[in-house]
Amino acid sequence: MSGLKFSEDHEWIEVDGDTATVGITDYAQEQLGDVVFVDLPALGTELAVGDDVAVVESVKAASEIFAPLSGEIIEVNEDLEADPSKVNESAESNGWFFKMTIEDPSELDGLMDRDAYNAFIAKL
Amino acid sequence: MSAPLNHTPLFDLHVDCGAKFAPFAGFEMPVQFPTGILKEHTQTRNAAGLFDVSHMGQLRIFGSGAAAWLETLVPGDLTGLEPGRMRYTQFTNDSGGILDDLMVTRFDDHLFLVINAACKTADLEHLNAALPRELTIDVLDDRALIALQGPTAAAVLARHANDGVATMPFMSSALCAVKGVACVVSRCGYTGEDGYEISVPADRAIELAELLLVEEGVGLVGLGARDSLRLEAGLCLYGQDIDSSTTPVEAGLVWSIGKRRRRDGGFPGDAVIQRQIKDGTARKRVGIQALGRAPARARAKIIDPAGDELGEITSGGFGPTVGGPVAMGYAPRDSAAVDTLVQVVVRGKPLPAKIVKLPFTPQRYFRG
Numbered sequence: 394m395s396g397l398k399f400s401e402d403h404e405w406i407e408v409d410g411d412t413a414t415v416g417i418t419d420y421a422q423e424q425l426g427d428v429v430f431v432d433l434p435a436l437g438t439e440l441a442v443g444d445d446v447a448v449v450e451s452v453k454a455a456s457e458i459f460a461p462l463s464g465e466i467i468e469v470n471e472d473l474e475a476d477p478s479k480v481n482e483s484a485e486s487n488g489w490f491f492k493m494t495i496e497d498p499s500e501l502d503g504l505m506d507r508d509a510y511n512a513f514i515a516k517l
Numbered sequence: 518m519s520a521p522l523n524h525t526p527l528f529d530l531h532v533d534c535g536a537k538f539a540p541f542a543g544f545e546m547p548v549q550f551p552t553g554i555l556k557e558h559t560q561t562r563n564a565a566g567l568f569d570v571s572h573m574g575q576l577r578i579f580g581s582g583a584a585a586w587l588e589t590l591v592p593g594d595l596t597g598l599e600p601g602r603m604r605y606t607q608f609t610n611d612s613g614g615i616l617d618d619l620m621v622t623r624f625d626d627h628l629f630l631v632i633n634a635a636c637k638t639a640d641l642e643h644l645n646a647a648l649p650r651e652l653t654i655d656v657l658d659d660r661a662l663i664a665l666q667g668p669t670a671a672a673v674l675a676r677h678a679n680d681g682v683a684t685m686p687f688m689s690s691a692l693c694a695v696k697g698v699a700c701v702v703s704r705c706g707y708t709g710e711d712g713y714e715i716s717v718p719a720d721r722a723i724e725l726a727e728l729l730l731v732e733e734g735v736g737l738v739g740l741g742a743r744d745s746l747r748l749e750a751g752l753c754l755y756g757q758d759i760d761s762s763t764t765p766v767e768a769g770l771v772w773s774i775g776k777r778r779r780r781d782g783g784f785p786g787d788a789v790i791q792r793q794i795k796d797g798t799a800r801k802r803v804g805i806q807a808l809g810r811a812p813a814r815a816r817a818k819i820i821d822p823a824g825d826e827l828g829e830i831t832s833g834g835f836g837p838t839v840g841g842p843v844a845m846g847y848a849p850r851d852s853a854a855v856d857t858l859v860q861v862v863v864r865g866k867p868l869p870a871k872i873v874k875l876p877f878t879p880q881r882y883f884r885g
Contacts, residue, residue: 426741427555429835430810430842432864448864450812452554452835453741455864474810 397485398501399510400461405485406504408495413462416489417449417480420514425451428480433469433491440464440493442500447490449480461504464494525571526661526719530726534737542634544572547739557742558837561708562878564734565667567726568743572634575660575716576641579627580652587621587628590647592765592784594775598623603688603703605773607765608643613786613793614761615768616643618753622690622703627655629690629701631662631714633755661722665729666712666738666746671883673732674713678702682713687882696728704883707743709750709876711883748843749836751804751876757815758802758831758845766793767847769802769875800828803853804875805844805861809868812842813861819846820860820867827852827859836877843877844870 398406403421407414422428432448440446440460447458469491473479480488495501505513522545531538536547547569549557560566578587584595593606603622607615617636622629632640644654665674675683678695682702685691690703701716717725729735744754753759759768764786771779771794778784782791807813817830833844844861852859855874860867 426549427553429555430812432811450835452558452745452837453548455812455814 397507398461398504399507399513400459400504401513402459402461403514404458404461406461406501408501411495411498412467412492413464413495414489414492415461417458417484418510419484422481422484422488425449425454425456425480427452428477431473431477431480431490433473434466436466436469438466440466458490460493462493462500463496465496466491466493468492523572525569526722527569527571527663527726530723531569531737536737536739539740541740542572544634546572547737549739549741550737552736554739554741554745555837557736557738558745560734560736561667561710561738561742561746562838563668565665565669565673565712565732565736566708566738566742567729567735568664568666568738569661569726570664570714570743571661571719571722573662574630574632574634574637574640575657575662576630576632577627577655577657578630578644578652579655580649582649583628583652584623586647586649586652588778589784590643591619591621592774592778592787592790593621594778595621595623595628597775597777600625601689601691603690603705605688607759607770607773608640609765609784609786609790610761611785613764613766613789615755615759615763615765616640616761618755618759618770620703620705622701624690629716635756657716659719660716661719663715663717663722663726663729664706664708664712665715665735666706666708666710668711668881669734670710670712673729673735674702676732677728684885686885687711695725698725700725707750707752708746709752709878709880710746711881742837744832745834745837748832748834748845749838749876749878750880751845753802754832763802763847764790764793764798766790767798767801797850800847800849801853802831802845802875803848804873804877805830805833805846805859805870806873806877807842807844807861807863807868807870810841811863811868813844813863813868813870817844818862819848819870820862821852822858822860824860824867830861838878845875848872
């Protein structure tokens with residue numbers, strides 16, 4: 394399996410047809426520590442690659458999340474409001490942040506696969 | 518450009534325990550351990566946390582008249598202290614601003630001071646510049662400082678020291694052997710919980726920490742949880758909540774200025790501070806609770822419902838015991854009353870908040 398794609402900003406992207414589910418990687422949650430709040434975007438927000446889209450707050454700091462693709466927000470994970478610790482417990486599944494449309498599929502080519510991401514974090 | 522970071526005597530222990538480090542006041546300090554900040558925080562509130570605070574400066578002032586002399590630099594009542602008792606006070610400047618906050622313990626033949634790590638050099642210059650010939654300063658570079666904080670701290674320490682430690686009152690201090698190691702044990706701390714700060718020879722620090730860490734319910738705690746604990750307890754962090762531009766009166770620290778000192782003055786900035794105690798200040802330190810879930814952090818603006826700026830958050834974050842955002846900052850006197858509705862600006866968005874009473878969590882010191 395592992396059809397996930399990864400960005401250098403430590404997001405994972407799961408592509409399903411012309412939409413993508415986005416979250417932060419297990420490595421990222423580990424670095425952040427205990428997540429206490431996730432500020433998610435409004436539905437319908439239009440994004441270009443690299444735009445600020447969300448903020449994840451751990452006890453110690455706030456970290457910006459950038460849009461890994463261009464598109465529009467179509468769903469956000471409302472469970473994170475009541476239980477932001479889901480990001481720590483299952484960053485790469487139940488801890489997803491939002492779903493978005495994929496405006497330009499060629500942008501996916503700029504993302505890494507699992508092996509490339511593992512190699513990328515090994516060098517950090 | 519940056520100098521190499523110092524290590525405390527407990528550094529190797531932190532490495533062995535898997536600490537994540539960050540530079541703090543010239544030291545490479547543990548921010549958190551694998552347990553994580555939330556659990557470290559909760560453990561301290563529910564059982565006991567062990568903190569390395571060896572980065573702080575420890576010094577002794579010897580000579581007769583040391584207390585009376587130090588009173589010329591701080592507004593705290595030191596000559597009124599019984600031997601073995603301690604006081605929280607501040608070095609002030611001529612405009613009443615705070616140069617550092619510190620703990621002063623009076624012993625029979627000396628004063629024992631604990632000062633902030635970031636202010637160590639400046640404090641020593643400040644002290645030495647005014648030091649009379651008959652007094653001497655002894656900087657205790659060869660000692661570590663370990664804080665054991667939490668409701669089970671007393672029972673834990675009593676198993677390794679004489680029973681007296683369990684009954685010593687809050688803000689008292691004693692020379693005490695802990696498993697044969699000569700320590701200065703003080704019943705104080707900066708978490709809002711009962712507990713101790715233990716000044717121990719550097720070469721015995723790891724041994725002492727390990728002795729305490731094997732006790733049930735005791736865990737290592739990093740600076741991350743130290744910050745959330747002191748913030749919930751409404752305690753000021755120097756350089757954030759107080760600095761040379763804030764006075765002890767604005768900061769709500771008048772309780773630390775004894776009656777005699779308020780009346781007689783005799784410390785830098787006394788006229789300003791006496792006038793502020795009498796007439797009040799234009800602004801004061803307040804607790805701020807955001808009504809939503811998003812924490813407002815230091816430097817976030819506090820605005821009134823009309824959008825006009827009131828002040829700034831000086832410390833803010835998530836309070837694990839409160840279970841939501843906690844903050845403190847400065848607000849004008851007429852907007853500082855408890856329950857005043859304000860807004861805090863987080864990432865450009867005004868969020869509803871209100872002024873609340875400090876502390877956020879009750880202080881649970883041992884009063885005997």
